[in-house]
Amino acid sequence: MTNILITGSMGQVGSELIDYLLASYQGEILATDVRKVELGDKNERIQSEILDVRDASKLNELIDQYHIDEIYHLASILSAKGESDPFLAYNVNLSGTVNVLNSSVAKKVKKVFFPSSIAVYGPEAKRDDAGTRHDSIPTTMYGITKMSSEMLTQYYHRKYNLDVRSIRYPGIISYKVEPTAGTTDYSVEMIRSAVKGLPYTCYLREDTKLPMIYMGDAMKATLRLMNAPQENVKVRTSYNIMAYSMTCKELENEIKTIYPEFNVSYVPDSRQEIADSWPRSINTEDARRDWGFDPSFDLHNTVLDMVKNLKVLIH
Ligand code: SER
Numbered sequence: 359m360t361n362i363l364i365t366g367s368m369g370q371v372g373s374e375l376i377d378y379l380l381a382s383y384q385g386e387i388l389a390t391d392v393r394k395v396e397l398g399d400k401n402e403r404i405q406s407e408i409l410d411v412r413d414a415s416k417l418n419e420l421i422d423q424y425h426i427d428e429i430y431h432l433a434s435i436l437s438a439k440g441e442s443d444p445f446l447a448y449n450v451n452l453s454g455t456v457n458v459l460n461s462s463v464a465k466k467v468k469k470v471f472f473p474s475s476i477a478v479y480g481p482e483a484k485r486d487d488a489g490t491r492h493d494s495i496p497t498t499m500y501g502i503t504k505m506s507s508e509m510l511t512q513y514y515h516r517k518y519n520l521d522v523r524s525i526r527y528p529g530i531i532s533y534k535v536e537p538t539a540g541t542t543d544y545s546v547e548m549i550r551s552a553v554k555g556l557p558y559t560c561y562l563r564e565d566t567k568l569p570m571i572y573m574g575d576a577m578k579a580t581l582r583l584m585n586a587p588q589e590n591v592k593v594r595t596s597y598n599i600m601a602y603s604m605t606c607k608e609l610e611n612e613i614k615t616i617y618p619e620f621n622v623s624y625v626p627d628s629r630q631e632i633a634d635s636w637p638r639s640i641n642t643e644d645a646r647r648d649w650g651f652d653p654s655f656d657l658h659n660t661v662l663d664m665v666k667n668l669k670v671l672i673h
Contacts, residue, residue, distance in 0.1 A: 359383075359384045359385035359386075360383050360384070360385040360427045360428055360468075361385040361386045361387075361388070361424055361425050361426050361427050361428075362379055362383060362385065362386075362387050362388070362426070362427070362428045362429070362430065363387075363388045363390060363420060363421065363424065363426045363428070363429045363430070364376065364379075364387065364388070364389050364390060364429075364430045364432060365390050365391070365409060365411050365429070365430070365431045365432055365433035365454070365458065366390075366391060366411075366431075366432035366433030366434060367389035367390055367391045367395050367406070367432070368391040368393060368395055368396070368535075369391075369432055369433075369434075369535070370530060370532060370534075370535050370536075370537040370573075371432050371473065371527075371530065371573075371576070371577075372389070372391070372430075372432045373534055373535045374532060374534055374535070374573055374577060375430060375432070375577060375580065376389055376400065376404065378577045378578075378580075378581055379430070379581075380400075380401050380403060380404070382581055382585075385403070385427070386403050386404070386405065386424065387403060387404045387405070388404075388405050388406070388407060388420060388424045388426065389404055389405070389406045389407075390406065390407050390408065390409035390420065390433075391406075391408065391409065391433070392408065392409070392410045392411075392433070393408070394406075394408060395407075395408075405424070407420055409433075411431070411433045411450060411453075411454030411455075411457055411458065412449055412450060412453050412454055412457065413457075414457040414460065414461065417457055417458065417461050418461050418464070418465065421461055421465045421467065422465065426465070426467060427467065427468045427469070428467065428468060428469045428470070428471075428584075429458055429462060429467055429469075429470045429471070430470075430471040430580075431454070431455065431458045431470060431471065431472050431473075432473055433450065433454055434450065434451050434454075434473070434500075434503075435447040435450045435451055435500065435539065436500060436537075436539035436540040436541075437475075437477055437498050437500040437501070437539075437540050437541045437629075437632050438539055438540055438541050438543075438628075438629050438632065439539035439540075440498060440499045440500035440503075440539075441498060441499065441500075441628065441632065444499035447499045447500055447503060448499060448502075448503060451500065451503035451504070451507065452503045452506055452507065455472065455503075455507040455510060455511075456510065458470065458472075459510060459511070459514045459520065459522065462514075462520055462522070463514065463518045463520055467520075468521060469521045469522075469523065469584060470511075470520065470521070470522040470523070471522075471523055471524070471525075471580065471583075471584055472507060472508075472511050472522060472523070472524040472596075473524065473525060473527055473580075474504045474505075474507065474508050474524050474525065474526040474527070474595075474596035475500070475501070475504045475526055475527055476526055476527070476528050476529075476568070476569055476600075476636050476637060476640060477496055477498055477500050477501035477504050477632075477636060478492075478496055478501055478504050478505040478508060478526060478596070479492060479494050479496065479501070479635075479636055479637050479640075480494035480495045480496045480497050480501070480635055481494070481497060481634065481635045482494045482495070483637055484637065485637055485638050486637065486638050486639050487639055487640070487641045488598075488637035488639070488640045488641060489598075489640075489641045490593055490595070490596075490597065490598055490641065490644050491595075496635070497635045498632055498635065501635075504526075508524060508595040508596045509595070511524050511594060511595065511596070512594040512595050515594045516594070521588060521591075522594070523583050523584060523586075523591055523594075524594075524595065524596035524597065525576075525579060525580060525583060525596060525597050525598075525599055525645070526596045526597065526598050526599065526640070527571070527576060527599065528542070528568065528569035528570050528571050528599065528600040528601075528603075528640065529541075529542025529545055529568050529569065529570045529571070530542070530570075530571055530572075530573055530576050531545050531546055531549070531570055531571070531572050531573065531660050531664065532546065532572070532573035533546075533549075533550075533573075533664050533667045533668050533671060534573075536550065541562075541629045541632045541633050541636075542568055542570070542633075544560050544561060544562055544606065545570060545609060546664075548560060548606070548609055548610065548613065548622065549609075549613060549661060549664045549665065549668065550668060550672070551620075552613045552616070552617045552620045552665070553617075553664075553665055553668040553669055553672055554672055557620075557621040557622065557623070558620075558621070558622045558623075559622075559623050559624075559625050560606050560610075560622055560623070560624050560625070561625065561626060561627045561629050561630070562606050562624070562626055562629060562630055562633050563606070563624055563626050563630060564605065564606050564607040564610070564622075564624045565605050565606075565607065566605060566606050566630070566633050566634070567603055567604065567605045567638040567639075568603060568604070568633060568636060568638065569600035569602075569603045569637065569638070569639050569640050570600065570601065570602055570603060570604060570657075570660075571599060571600055571601040571602075571653060571655075572601065572653075572655035572659075572660040572663070572664075574654075574655065575601055575653035575654060575655050576599070578653075579599050579645065579651050579653070582649050582650060582651065583597065583645070583649050583651075586648065586649035586650075590648050590649055591648065591649070592644070592648050593644050593648065597642075597644055597645040597648070597649075597651070598640040598641055598642050598644065598645060599642055599645050599651055599653070600639060600640050600642060601653035601655055601656065601660075602656050602657050603638055603639040604657050606622075606624065608657065609657070609661075610622045612657055612658060612661045613661055613665075615661075616661070616662075616665055
């Protein structure tokens, strides 16, 4: 049986990953977050603890106390919030990751998952089909911490043989938890507004194009990578994944096939500069070849499924 610790369990990804892990593992799950973890009517195999990932000794204690075998380290300050408090982002994202890697080596944790991001690319990267390896330099603190963490994961794998695996998530579209601190959040906000019958003011230009994926596909990819035989995991920085890339206007048009009266205006703010520094699409060949990345949802099906689920949640 495998016991799993999740950091950042209350975030957009963590709150959904718990259910996917419950379905595919037999062991216990320890859901941690810097704020109280709300488990609702979740399974009896889940326990929760408050954990600030900057606190290495508490992390060590929890790993011992709950006999942790694997860690999914999701706690992070996202791109937009990171630009309003870069020092916080530096500390949580980088010190937190070093703590998780150090504790994993010291406590002989068998596997670690680290989510990286399209934010590792900088403005001079290839705009379309950007490859796994690149020599661009990220310009946001979030990107800098993710890029540095990727280098650290590779280092801990080489030096300590730690089985740490990573995916560069694109923008993730999901309905359960509203994302609030990232640059790609507009995609979720736009669909939510349409379902609520409200107009939406988008903080990016209508022609801004970014790589995206629906949450279910991102979670399936994460578990597929984590369950792949070690010898298949050839990339120890981070694997690119994305299902489609779209402009804000393309998303608006797709929503309008369901809500023709939906009204969107575009008033770019400081997040435009962040979005402009990221690629429009990324190359996913390595993930497809090494562990069978194969997303099912395109933009059309993502919007259909989001609307179906949000209608139940919102009304
Ligand atoms: N979704 C993240 C953000 O916008 C990118 O990894 O910050």
